[in-house]
Amino acid sequence: MDQPDSPRSGVTRRAFIKxxxxxxxxxxxxxxxxxxxxxxxxxxxxxxxxxxxxxLNVNGQMRRVDVMKQETLAMTLRYKLGLTGTKIGCDRxxxxxxxxxxxxxxxxxxxxxxxxxxxxxxxxIEGLANGDQLHxxxxxxxxxxxxxxxxxxxxxxxxxxxxxxxxxxxxRQQLAxxxxxxxCRCQDYDKILTAFMRGAEYMRRSS
Amino acid sequence: xxxxxYIGQNYTPPDLVAKVTGRARYAEDFRAEGMLxxxxxxxxxxxxxxxxxxxxxxxxxxxxxxxxxxxxxxxxGPNVERALTNEPFYAGEPILxxxxxxxxxxxxxxxKINVDLEPLPFVVDPLDALRPGGPDARTTGNVWGAPxxxxxxxxxxxxxxxxxxxxxxxxxADEGRLPMGEPTEQWxxxxxxxxxxxxxxxxxETMVVQSTGHHPMETRSAMAYWQNGxxxxxxxxxxxxxxxxxxxxxxxxxxQQVVLISEYTGGGFGSKGGGxxxxxxxxxxxxxxxxxxxxxxxxxxxxxxxxxxxxxMSGRTRIGFAKDGRITALDLFIVQDNGSYGPMGDHxxxxxxxxxxxxxxxxxxxxxxxxxxxxxxxxxxSPGPMQANGQRAKLTSAFxxxxxxxxxxxxxxDERKAYSGQRRGxxxxxxxxxxxxxxxxxxxxxxxxxxxxxxxxxxxxxVGNLGTHSVMDLARVAAExxxxxxxxxxxxxxxxxxxxxxxxLSVGSQTTHAMTRANFAGANDLKRKLQEIAAKDLGxxxxxxxxxxxxxxxxxxxxxxxxxxxAKRAIELGGKYDGHEVPEDINVMTKxxxxxxxxxxxxxxAKDNYPRNGTTYSFVIGFAExxxxxxxxxxxxxxxxxxxxxxxxxxxxxxxxQIKGGSCLGIxxxxxxxxxxxPKYGLMLSRRFHYSKPLxxxxxxxxxxxxxxxxxxPETPVGARGVGEPPVGAGYGAVLxxxxxxxxxxxxxxxxxxxxxxxxxxxxxKRMHEPLRAHV
Numbered sequence: 015m016d017q018p019d020s021p022r023s024g025v026t027r028r029a030f031i032k033x034x035x036x037x038x039x040x041x042x043x044x045x046x047x048x049x050x051x052x053x054x055x056x057x058x059x060x061x062x063x064x065x066x067x068x069x070l071n072v073n074g075q076m077r078r079v080d081v082m083k084q085e086t087l088a089m090t091l092r093y094k095l096g097l098t099g100t101k102i103g104c105d106r107x108x109x110x111x112x113x114x115x116x117x118x119x120x121x122x123x124x125x126x127x128x129x130x131x132x133x134x135x136x137x138x139i140e141g142l143a144n145g146d147q148l149h150x151x152x153x154x155x156x157x158x159x160x161x162x163x164x165x166x167x168x169x170x171x172x173x174x175x176x177x178x179x180x181x182x183x184x185x186r187q188q189l190a191x192x193x194x195x196x197x198c199r200c201q202d203y204d205k206i207l208t209a210f211m212r213g214a215e216y217m218r219r220s221s
Numbered sequence: 222x223x224x225x226x227y228i229g230q231n232y233t234p235p236d237l238v239a240k241v242t243g244r245a246r247y248a249e250d251f252r253a254e255g256m257l258x259x260x261x262x263x264x265x266x267x268x269x270x271x272x273x274x275x276x277x278x279x280x281x282x283x284x285x286x287x288x289x290x291x292x293x294x295x296x297x298g299p300n301v302e303r304a305l306t307n308e309p310f311y312a313g314e315p316i317l318x319x320x321x322x323x324x325x326x327x328x329x330x331x332x333k334i335n336v337d338l339e340p341l342p343f344v345v346d347p348l349d350a351l352r353p354g355g356p357d358a359r360t361t362g363n364v365w366g367a368p369x370x371x372x373x374x375x376x377x378x379x380x381x382x383x384x385x386x387x388x389x390x391x392x393x394a395d396e397g398r399l400p401m402g403e404p405t406e407q408w409x410x411x412x413x414x415x416x417x418x419x420x421x422x423x424x425x426e427t428m429v430v431q432s433t434g435h436h437p438m439e440t441r442s443a444m445a446y447w448q449n450g451x452x453x454x455x456x457x458x459x460x461x462x463x464x465x466x467x468x469x470x471x472x473x474x475x476x477q478q479v480v481l482i483s484e485y486t487g488g489g490f491g492s493k494g495g496g497x498x499x500x501x502x503x504x505x506x507x508x509x510x511x512x513x514x515x516x517x518x519x520x521x522x523x524x525x526x527x528x529x530x531x532x533x534m535s536g537r538t539r540i541g542f543a544k545d546g547r548i549t550a551l552d553l554f555i556v557q558d559n560g561s562y563g564p565m566g567d568h569x570x571x572x573x574x575x576x577x578x579x580x581x582x583x584x585x586x587x588x589x590x591x592x593x594x595x596x597x598x599x600x601x602x603s604p605g606p607m608q609a610n611g612q613r614a615k616l617t618s619a620f621x622x623x624x625x626x627x628x629x630x631x632x633x634x635d636e637r638k639a640y641s642g643q644r645r646g647x648x649x650x651x652x653x654x655x656x657x658x659x660x661x662x663x664x665x666x667x668x669x670x671x672x673x674x675x676x677x678x679x680x681x682x683x684v685g686n687l688g689t690h691s692v693m694d695l696a697r698v699a700a701e702x703x704x705x706x707x708x709x710x711x712x713x714x715x716x717x718x719x720x721x722x723x724x725x726l727s728v729g730s731q732t733t734h735a736m737t738r739a740n741f742a743g744a745n746d747l748k749r750k751l752q753e754i755a756a757k758d759l760g761x762x763x764x765x766x767x768x769x770x771x772x773x774x775x776x777x778x779x780x781x782x783x784x785x786x787x788a789k790r791a792i793e794l795g796g797k798y799d800g801h802e803v804p805e806d807i808n809v810m811t812k813x814x815x816x817x818x819x820x821x822x823x824x825x826x827a828k829d830n831y832p833r834n835g836t837t838y839s840f841v842i843g844f845a846e847x848x849x850x851x852x853x854x855x856x857x858x859x860x861x862x863x864x865x866x867x868x869x870x871x872x873x874x875x876x877x878x879q880i881k882g883g884s885c886l887g888i889x890x891x892x893x894x895x896x897x898x899x900p901k902y903g904l905m906l907s908r909r910f911h912y913s914k915p916l917x918x919x920x921x922x923x924x925x926x927x928x929x930x931x932x933x934x935p936e937t938p939v940g941a942r943g944v945g946e947p948p949v950g951a952g953y954g955a956v957l958x959x960x961x962x963x964x965x966x967x968x969x970x971x972x973x974x975x976x977x978x979x980x981x982x983x984x985x986x987k988r989m990h991e992p993l994r995a996h997v
Contacts, residue, residue: 092250096252097243098243098246098249098250099242099243099244100243101247101438101439101487102249102518103438103439103440103521104521104909104910105520105521106521106909108521108909108910108911109438109521109910111438138243139241139242139243140242140243140244142242143242148238148241148242152241152242155237155241156233156237156238156241158874159231159233159234159237159874159875159878161240161688162488162687162688162689162690162875162878162882163437163438163439163485163486163487163488163687163688164237164240164241164245164485164487164688165247165437165438165439165485165487165488166438166487167240167241168243171241186923187923190918190919191919193918194917194918194919196918197438197910197915197917198438198918199435199436199437199438199488199490199915200488200688200878200882201881201882201883201885201886201889201915201916201921202878202881202882203885203916203917203918203921204878204881204921204925205874205877205878205881206918207918
């Protein structure tokens with residue numbers, strides 16, 4: 015978080031967070047804040063506020079993108095950069111479906127402001143494979159037929175890839191702890207662990 | 222089927238690489254030029270009436286394009302839930318929707334709308350609704366009556382009635398026993414009085430099972446637009462073919478005017494069985510705005526309210542046992558919290574399941590389904606049988622004994638039983654076993670496939686792709702019958718624009734049974750046509766020909782046609798061969814789909830007309846070992862095994878995943894997942910994942926195993942039955958029984974069995990929890 019609250023800008027970081035808290039606490043439908051690019055409605059962008067047109071390093075590519083100051087990385091990826099592989103399951107850091115790697119560390123992209131990842135390396139599920147060559151962890155999922163509906167799969171996979179970078183040879187239990195920030199409602203956890211243990215093996219072999 | 226090449230073998234489903242690379246597109250992943258966003262205004266009160274809506278300030282905002290209220294939606298008939306309402310029956314029920322150029326503008330517009338609401342009486346606990354003078358959930362009554370004459374199925378239409386029990390009848394409630402007054406439905410068989418008279422032991426117990434939300438990972442977001450009078454809708458559903466007419470009904474148009482795209486569904490568990498009624502909101506907003514695309518993202522918070530939940534059931538069981546353990550009499554009374562819509566039939570399924578599992582010599586089932594001002598329910602994976610764990614149904618087959626024997630050995634039951642109940646330090650182990658039964662297959666659906674000159678077999682699949690792989694598995698049957706290399710089979714699914722046959726609802730463990738039958742019929746139709754084409758060209762009778770190596774040829778190694786040649790000949794011959802003539806008995810949807818594919822190759826198209834004698838049920842036996850810490854009340858699941866009796870296994874890896882995953886849902890019900898309501902204000906306190914506590918990867922046992930007996934069902938040609946639901950009751954029952962084995966049967970009378978509940982009961986040496994409250 016390197017953006018100061020600016021009393022001159024329409025929506026401050028504090029107000030944004032307050033909005034998030036309020037909408038989470040009442041039966042309100044105003045639970046999500048999102049603004050597409052282009053004309054701005056209901057908010058003036060005062061001089062001195064955050065620059066909107068920024069460059070992001072996503073999956074090894076430098077992408078110019080118009081980002082509102084309160085926009086989350088999940089929304090930028092999905093609605094500005096067309097990277098819909100990153101899923102939004104809860105939008106409140108509960109389920110992990112939106113997990114991406116930021117400088118190789120798994121983060122919930124629903125809870126990261128896009129402006130905070132400037133100058134950092136973002137990797138999504140789309141950036142794992144090398145052309146048609148699947149990442150070892152992806153190959154392991156295919157080989158073990160990991161996951162069922164697979165809506166949680168991208169987030170789980172990024173969490174596992176991130177964890178395996180720090181612990182390439184985990185026990186099943188260590189791996190479970192490493193990816194315990196992700197939910198699967200098909201509750202295919204046993205097979206998910208089997209697939210990722212194989213993924214760990216493939217990664218060790220390929221490195 | 223003997224000597225199979227594909228059935229019973231693992232394979233890689235053709236959608237897996239798209240899923241693992243992020244290319245698979247779920248409903249919210251679609252974009253369209255000029256797409257607007259919709260936001261909902263939902264009811265802040267559990268029951269109220271909309272007196273007035275003033276949207277003038279919202280509509281005057283730049284970027285706000287339109288508003289949709291209940292008045293814009295077709296009337297679906299009395300007591301039928303619509304996507305928007307002028308009389309919300311639960312807090313969180315959508316009243317209106319606003320479309321704007323972006324989501325923030327839509328959300329701001331919603332905040333600017335003044336809705337004048339008249340509060341009405343409400344009730345969130347079913348027993349409160351039955352008390353003398355208690356509040357009713359609706360102005361028209363408090364319970365669903367028995368199904369109206371001619372009603373069929375577990376959720377047949379019923380009238381809303383008012384039933385109150387007397388203060389005397391409620392006397393039992395003060396002692397923690399479920400009161401029993403006038404039921405709305407009942408059945409009985411055998412001599413109940415004699416059964417209790419002959420019993421060596423009679424128990425009278427009350428048990429409460431809580432509601433839980435389905436909470437699929439993908440919420441019911443949808444995007445819709447209109448072109449040339451047709452509605453194109455990207456939605457999340459468990460059942461593509463069956464959702465199409467529902468969308469048409471919700472929007473007041475003909476099914477032929479709808480193109481439904483749902484290639485990937487992020488889970489449903491019963492909550493998206495025939496689609497979601499809310500998906501008509503973006504469709505109707507778009508219609509009002511001249512067809513411009515509208516995306517409605519459903520937040521997790523919205524999903525909690527509109528996303529369906531399992532019914533809550535409070536049950537009272539009087540049960541008589543003979544000395545040998547045989548149940549001589551079972552008298553079951555169920556109070557079902559039906560929620561705000563419905564009518565739900567879980568209470569009926571629960572009664573049937575109890576009669577099947579326990580096989581009592583005499584049984585009576587009485588039940589009442591109570592309306593409450595809580596979010597609407599739908600069937601949730603094993604609806605009813607999980608909660609039960611009439612009539613004696615004749616089953617197509619049951620190999621429960623084989624499954625029990627197999628599991629007992631694999632689980633080393635006797636070895637574990639020897640140390641269960643013994644305290645070691647603060648820990649005590651327990652083992653439990655339970656049978657999860659569930660109806661597992663419907664009949665009479667259609668199949669459609671074409672063998673084309675490119676040498677490929679195109680199998681049209683009208684079921685949903687919700688993660689069970691049955692959407693693909695059904696094509697394995699066609700490949701088997703037609704001796705077709707699997708690499709040359711293209712499964713076409715998830716888009717009604719591409720033509721799908723009338724298929725079953727992918728709910729209630731139906732699909733594998735229903736659609737393997739249908740595709741067996743369709744593939745055999747195609748096979749017969751190949752034989753006839755060969756006989757026409759090469760002489761002899763069709764029966765002289767067989768299929769192998771992508772050829773139809775004379776038996777042995779005689780002459781014949783390649784599939785490519787035969788496909789070309791079919792197109793030349795026309796008529797029934799290439800689908801220009803189709804059977805009379807297929808559904809109108811299948812006829813429409815067949816018309817799209819006529820002339821493309823040899824067509825296999827047929828309705829499943831195979832006979833079936835009896836009701837189809839699948840069973841999973843759950844075996845569980847738990848460890849209870851008597852100082853903290855914490856229950857840890859140590860080991861679990863599920864053994865299925867589900868007929869022939871089509872896709873082993875997927876089957877075992879279904880058994881384990883389904884068991885996990887039951888385990889979650891037994892240990893942690895629940896709804897909590899504030900009864901004073903009628904508001905839910907357990908919104909979102911954090912508070913409703915679904916199972917995480919740290920909650921599953923260290924070892925988790927599954928197996929199946931694999932004995933074919935004799936009443937279906939492929940031998941296969943469904944498996945989605947039975948493991949839920951197995952997991953639930955096995956864990957509860959294991960806890961009872963560890964710390965005694967008197968510790969709990971409700972689920973989930975949380976730490977505080979265990980600890981309080983152990984410390985006070987009696988059950989301490991309030992047994993009857995519905996949502997605590």
